[in-house]
Amino acid sequence: MTEAPLTSATSNPKSSHYAIIVAGGSGTRMQSAVPKQFLLLNGLPVLMHTLNAFYSCQPQPNLILVLHEDYHSYWMHLCADHQFQLPYQLVGGGDSRYQSVKNALSLVPDDALVAVHDAVRPLISTDIIEEAYRQAAVQGAVVVAVKSRDSIRQVKDERSQSLLRDEIYLVQTPQTFKAGLLKEAYKHPYHDAFTDDASVAEQAGHFIHIVEGSYQNFKITFPEDIAIAELLFNKKASL
Amino acid sequence: MTEAPLTSATSNPKSSHYAIIVAGGSGTRMQSAVPKQFLLLNGLPVLMHTLNAFYSCQPQPNLILVLHEDYHSYWMHLCADHQFQLPYQLVGGGDSRYQSVKNALSLVPDDALVAVHDAVRPLISTDIIEEAYRQAAVQGAVVVAVKSRDSIRQVKDERSQSLLRDEIYLVQTPQTFKAGLLKEAYKHPYHDAFTDDASVAEQAGHFIHIVEGSYQNFKITFPEDIAIAELLFNKKASL
Numbered sequence: 514m515t516e517a518p519l520t521s522a523t524s525n526p527k528s529s530h531y532a533i534i535v536a537g538g539s540g541t542r543m544q545s546a547v548p549k550q551f552l553l554l555n556g557l558p559v560l561m562h563t564l565n566a567f568y569s570c571q572p573q574p575n576l577i578l579v580l581h582e583d584y585h586s587y588w589m590h591l592c593a594d595h596q597f598q599l600p601y602q603l604v605g606g607g608d609s610r611y612q613s614v615k616n617a618l619s620l621v622p623d624d625a626l627v628a629v630h631d632a633v634r635p636l637i638s639t640d641i642i643e644e645a646y647r648q649a650a651v652q653g654a655v656v657v658a659v660k661s662r663d664s665i666r667q668v669k670d671e672r673s674q675s676l677l678r679d680e681i682y683l684v685q686t687p688q689t690f691k692a693g694l695l696k697e698a699y700k701h702p703y704h705d706a707f708t709d710d711a712s713v714a715e716q717a718g719h720f721i722h723i724v725e726g727s728y729q730n731f732k733i734t735f736p737e738d739i740a741i742a743e744l745l746f747n748k749k750a751s752l
Numbered sequence: 753m754t755e756a757p758l759t760s761a762t763s764n765p766k767s768s769h770y771a772i773i774v775a776g777g778s779g780t781r782m783q784s785a786v787p788k789q790f791l792l793l794n795g796l797p798v799l800m801h802t803l804n805a806f807y808s809c810q811p812q813p814n815l816i817l818v819l820h821e822d823y824h825s826y827w828m829h830l831c832a833d834h835q836f837q838l839p840y841q842l843v844g845g846g847d848s849r850y851q852s853v854k855n856a857l858s859l860v861p862d863d864a865l866v867a868v869h870d871a872v873r874p875l876i877s878t879d880i881i882e883e884a885y886r887q888a889a890v891q892g893a894v895v896v897a898v899k900s901r902d903s904i905r906q907v908k909d910e911r912s913q914s915l916l917r918d919e920i921y922l923v924q925t926p927q928t929f930k931a932g933l934l935k936e937a938y939k940h941p942y943h944d945a946f947t948d949d950a951s952v953a954e955q956a957g958h959f960i961h962i963v964e965g966s967y968q969n970f971k972i973t974f975p976e977d978i979a980i981a982e983l984l985f986n987k988k989a990s991l
Contacts, residue, residue: 656905656912658902658905661922662970662971662973663897663922663923663924663971664922664923664947664948664950664951665904665920665921665922665923666895666897666920666921666923666950666960666962667915667919667920667921668919668920668921668962669919671961672959672960673895673921673959673960673961673962674954675923675945675947675948675950675951675954675960676906677945678947680906680907680908681904681905681906681907682904682905682906682907682912683900683902683903683904684902684903684904684905684914685902706914706916708903708914708917709903709914711903711905711914712903712914715913715914720911720912721905721911721912721914722910722912723905723907723912728974729976731901732901732902734901735967737968737983737984737987740983740987741980741983741984744976744979744980744983745976745980748976748979
């Protein structure tokens, strides 16, 4: 299920902070388009930006990258090409996001704090990551989220109903937890309602608290998103 | 309440399609930042792009622009500078969006179709506008909306609860109606839940149908949004 660390450096044994970076793509063996985490953003694969953001945090978390085994050799080639040498542990992904995170959690001690983050959100800021760890230490389970700019409707049976916009949050990552709490929650069998880690923790009876995120921390989804991410990255760099 | 058309051309008397373009900013007399609808996007004010998009539709709608009177002379200067000469009617805005739309609706015949659109969504495509008119002719009340890319949480009393993402739509504009239906709905007194036109129609007992929108049709809200809109605009133009 898990693999030995593939990088020469070892993770920081003193840190009680962990970050699981979840990269998508489940064994299509590169037949289709290159998964978005490998696309170049300012010349560097998206996933490397994401790992860099977590590596820059204080305290520095132990990094665990979950990636389907079909992509491991491709990723190692990318790392060599870009001389990417952060310390992290590489774990094989499961058939689902649920299984992937569960695999990675087996490497996290119960008394740690653990952040789970989408590989394709490279614009996450260290400030927000750090605030999520701080809040998780107090609250147990927090998600980074932003209020919706748009009105919200819920559609059921082809009819739609407006919801109160002020009550609605769009949930991003990281989603950060006391590790023991999340590991215990992941013992529940998979359920269709598990769209993210917070929903797993919620199903186990925990309240989910919200840490204010940023609209810039969006998920690279469409072809034009790379250009938008580059624009925002360069703006941030010029500040 | 309303003003005579300020442009030399008259609106198209044969069209039964109307579009109300709602520009924000309520009488701050330019003390604060320039309202977003006047910012330059590829050298042209955002609002002119928006009016152009509706003017390009078939059938061509009669355009009504709602703008607070404090900005009328500034707008006319902009029109002169940019030689902007589309036919439209200019209406003074009210103290609220609700009142602004109500003002404009008084110029729309009951048997028309009317689209209400945010001035700061300049990237709306003619295809989507036209589809919304077609659906409104059948269904009576439709909104353009997209599914959320993110998980959704509803927060009440400091606790959050996940909602089923597949049921949630982020509502954009245009919101398009049989005019008689919307005018009748706007006779109801203002209510805090009226965040958009669909919620006014819903309060009056109508079902709101959804027309698939585009993520590109976003609301210019933050300073970086102008650069993102330019990027998307130029991509569209190069296709």
